[in-house]
Amino acid sequence: MVRLAELFSVLILISAVLNAGSPFIKFGIKLYSFQSLMLALYTLMVALYSNTSALYLSFLFIILFKVVIIPYFLFNTLKRVEIKREIDLALGIPESVLFAGSLTLLSNIIAERVIKTTVTFGSLIFTISLATFLIGAMLMITRKTLFSQIIGFLTIDNAIFLAGNSFTHGMPLLVEFGVLFDLLAAVLILSLIIIHIKKSSLKTGLRS
Amino acid sequence: MIELVLAVPALSLLISLVTDVVYMSYVQLAASIFVFIAVIQSVMGLKSDKIFLGGYFFLDHLNAVILFTVSLLELFIAFYSFGYIRTEIKHGLSKRKFKFYYFWKNLFVLSMMVSILANNLGIFWIGIEGTTLATALLVSFNRTKEAYEATWKYVMMCSVGIALGLFAIVILYFTTSSAYGQSIKALSFLEIVKIGGSLDRNFVLLSFILALTGFGTKVGLAPMHNWLPDAHSQAPSPISALLSGVLLNTALLGILRFYQIAVSSGISYARYFFIGFGFLTIVVSAVSIFSQKDYKRLFAYSSMENMGLITLGFGTGGVAVLGSILQILFHALNKGAIFLSSGNVLAVTHERKIKKLKNLSGIMPVTAFMLLLGTIGITGTPPFSMFLSELFIMIGLFSFNPVFAFVVLFFLVLVFAGLLSKILSMYGNAQDEKKHAMESSLHPFLIYIPAALILVSVALLFYIPNPLLVLIKSAVAELGGGIA
Numbered sequence: 001m002v003r004l005a006e007l008f009s010v011l012i013l014i015s016a017v018l019n020a021g022s023p024f025i026k027f028g029i030k031l032y033s034f035q036s037l038m039l040a041l042y043t044l045m046v047a048l049y050s051n052t053s054a055l056y057l058s059f060l061f062i063i064l065f066k067v068v069i070i071p072y073f074l075f076n077t078l079k080r081v082e083i084k085r086e087i088d089l090a091l092g093i094p095e096s097v098l099f100a101g102s103l104t105l106l107s108n109i110i111a112e113r114v115i116k117t118t119v120t121f122g123s124l125i126f127t128i129s130l131a132t133f134l135i136g137a138m139l140m141i142t143r144k145t146l147f148s149q150i151i152g153f154l155t156i157d158n159a160i161f162l163a164g165n166s167f168t169h170g171m172p173l174l175v176e177f178g179v180l181f182d183l184l185a186a187v188l189i190l191s192l193i194i195i196h197i198k199k200s201s202l203k204t205g206l207r208s
Numbered sequence: 209m210i211e212l213v214l215a216v217p218a219l220s221l222l223i224s225l226v227t228d229v230v231y232m233s234y235v236q237l238a239a240s241i242f243v244f245i246a247v248i249q250s251v252m253g254l255k256s257d258k259i260f261l262g263g264y265f266f267l268d269h270l271n272a273v274i275l276f277t278v279s280l281l282e283l284f285i286a287f288y289s290f291g292y293i294r295t296e297i298k299h300g301l302s303k304r305k306f307k308f309y310y311f312w313k314n315l316f317v318l319s320m321m322v323s324i325l326a327n328n329l330g331i332f333w334i335g336i337e338g339t340t341l342a343t344a345l346l347v348s349f350n351r352t353k354e355a356y357e358a359t360w361k362y363v364m365m366c367s368v369g370i371a372l373g374l375f376a377i378v379i380l381y382f383t384t385s386s387a388y389g390q391s392i393k394a395l396s397f398l399e400i401v402k403i404g405g406s407l408d409r410n411f412v413l414l415s416f417i418l419a420l421t422g423f424g425t426k427v428g429l430a431p432m433h434n435w436l437p438d439a440h441s442q443a444p445s446p447i448s449a450l451l452s453g454v455l456l457n458t459a460l461l462g463i464l465r466f467y468q469i470a471v472s473s474g475i476s477y478a479r480y481f482f483i484g485f486g487f488l489t490i491v492v493s494a495v496s497i498f499s500q501k502d503y504k505r506l507f508a509y510s511s512m513e514n515m516g517l518i519t520l521g522f523g524t525g526g527v528a529v530l531g532s533i534l535q536i537l538f539h540a541l542n543k544g545a546i547f548l549s550s551g552n553v554l555a556v557t558h559e560r561k562i563k564k565l566k567n568l569s570g571i572m573p574v575t576a577f578m579l580l581l582g583t584i585g586i587t588g589t590p591p592f593s594m595f596l597s598e599l600f601i602m603i604g605l606f607s608f609n610p611v612f613a614f615v616v617l618f619f620l621v622l623v624f625a626g627l628l629s630k631i632l633s634m635y636g637n638a639q640d641e642k643k644h645a646m647e648s649s650l651h652p653f654l655i656y657i658p659a660a661l662i663l664v665s666v667a668l669l670f671y672i673p674n675p676l677l678v679l680i681k682s683a684v685a686e687l688g689g690g691i692a
Contacts, residue, residue, distance in 0.1 A: 052390070114410070133375075140368065149364060156371050164378040171381060172392045175330030179374065182337040186367050189344045193363070196348070197356045 005045035006124060011038045012162060013104065013128045016135045016155055020100040021093055025083060025147045029074045032154055036066035039158055043165045054173050058165065065180045070154070070187050077191035078147065081198045091142040100135045107131040125166040133159035146194050150187065157183060210250040210260055210267055213275070214325070216243050217318040224310035229303060232310045233290045239314075240279075240286035247279040252675040254682075257398065259327065266327040266398060269682035273533055274461055275324050276676070277540045278454045282317055284657055285446045288548050289313070291653030292446055295555060298649070308345070309444075316342040316450070320458050329377050329395050332462055333370065336426060339455055340366045347443045358438035365435040369425025376418035376466065383411040397465055404472025412473045419466040420481055426459035428512045429519065430488040436512060437496075441504035441560075445551020448504065452511040452547060453540035460518065460536075464687070467522070471688065482523025487616065489516025494619040497626035502560045503553070506630055507546050510586055513623050514539045520616070521601040522687065528604025530684045534597035537680075538665060539586075542594055545661035546582035549575045552654050556646045565634040572647035576635065578658045583631045585665055587624040593668040 015035040019028050040062040047055030091099065107130035111123045136155030139148060164171050171179070220239040224232050250258075251272045258267045267275070293306055319342055323335025340363060348359040381395055387403050388394040400407075425432040440448050470478040493513040500506045514535065521532030552575040559565055569576040585592030588599075598620070605613035647655065672680075 054390075114414075137368075140364075146360065153364065153368055153371070156368060160371060160375050160378060163375065164381075171330060171378065172328075172395060174392075175328070175334070175395065178330065178334035179337075182334060182341065185341045186337070186363065189341055190360070190363060193344075193348065193356055193360050196351070197353070197360065200351070200353045200356060 008038045008042040009128045016132045017100045021097045028151045033071040103134040104131040129159045129163040212246040217314045221314035229306045240283045244279045244283045265325040273683045277537045281540045288657045289446045291651030295651045346447045347439045355442045358442040361435045362439040369422050372422030376415040380415040401472045407473045416466045416470040423459045423462040429485045430492045437505045437508040440508035449544040449547035453543045479523040486516045486520030490619050494622040524604045524608045526604045528601045531597045531600025538593040541665045542585045545658045549579040549658040568634045593665045
């Protein structure tokens, strides 16, 4: 079971790296959905391992919010603004993949320094969570398209959820639900703004 | 009684969905007065920490001061909004545009109250993120390209910043759950402070730094401040006043909570982070003020400068903490007056650029006078209450390190010079003298509310009511400061 959990967590990192290596936005949203599914399965594994009832509910919430609802809204918005791929990359594809790799290495070094106490699944999870966090931040910085920025933000959020669910057997349920609800509201508002920016002007510094 | 502070905004939020905006403005007046009375009732004469609603919320002296500030400013804003809506509708804005104004405003106030009163750090986080989302559509209220871009920047930067704050909470929860197990208790602020000494210091420090940078984004501390001038200048004026006056302090309260936890676990050097960030914020805002062309942006930078000063004061300790807490209250009132009167200027002239405005005191004599008084007040000049708080901060700084204090003073003088030179240039005479008083098209509330705020601000320099003074002193003691 621990092996399986590790596999899921590694897949989270891989989907983040893949995102750094692809300029296609539709693919990016699909990858996000996949990543969230892996996060949910990982949570399920932790739930089975530690037998915490709160985590089963957390699993359901993640499936509902992150795998289904948020990608659905993003796809809807994407359809309305009609954009296919990232146009303006501050960092080329090969460079960003290389950069993502070095960020992972960096997180590994940090994790080995910080983690001395025993965490549920060892320092591997901390490495992965930190690396995913940093890659999400990198996506936000190097891409100018508004959609890619949302995906970067959501990746950061997934990384924090991963850390939360592995360090602590899940935050209290009320808090977790609130966090997910706020995330959903943020995505809704951001997609609303994307549509408006697209409508109000076609030649801004920001591209929808 | 204190539960009503949360219940009334929630109720008026629901009412606003079903009533017309004109009737709603009456309801809002009643609700705001009611909330203010409820706050006065529960805050004054507060002896010890009061826990309510099943331990999720609490009231201590520190958040009581901020709660009082919020409800006081909110009371004035409710009256101003009453006039604002009537004036804008008279000037030809459709009623439909205001349909959700009160809904978002009440949601904003509610989530602010929730995060101020939260005992549970998770609840605090939800409240802070709620304020970002509630104000997002208020910032884009004007529906221009600039407004949407400002909103985008605002939501994006603050959400990522607050996500860092969530990371801080997760790490803290990991540390505290070794003491309390996986329960809601491990996130409760009061419980964490109790066992501060036994926590793992590395993790507490890590969570403090993450919280400082994360929630610091929302406070507008220096390297993370980019969104602030845009968002604060694009929002409708009553909302700008709330954003600048009290929302920044609400986010600062979160950092202070983490600071208290860090201090309780024996990390005494946490305050140097405050000094560093505060000083950097003052420097950046002082330098930026000179290149501003838009008067609302100018005041947004002034808010940044004041938040930097407040943070610096908390870091300095001693009598400066008293100054900082007073500054929170006085800055809210003064900044309210400024944003509301500059809102009047915007409503009449529809002009944001400083250069295009001339002969302001001819066009609108009362508002122009209030704007000038407010600007003089915000820089900490004597007849206004902010003189007192900045004096305390400076005394604390001078006893901390005289050379550093002189440097800070220099930048404060720069801010003073920058603000006044920019604002005074709007009062010069124009070649073509348009003398007709355009001020009469405004609702009387729009003219007298900023004046009332200025009046309160002046009055507080000479006389602070005793219950309030006791409250402030206890809040200072809670943060380990004192009158030297």
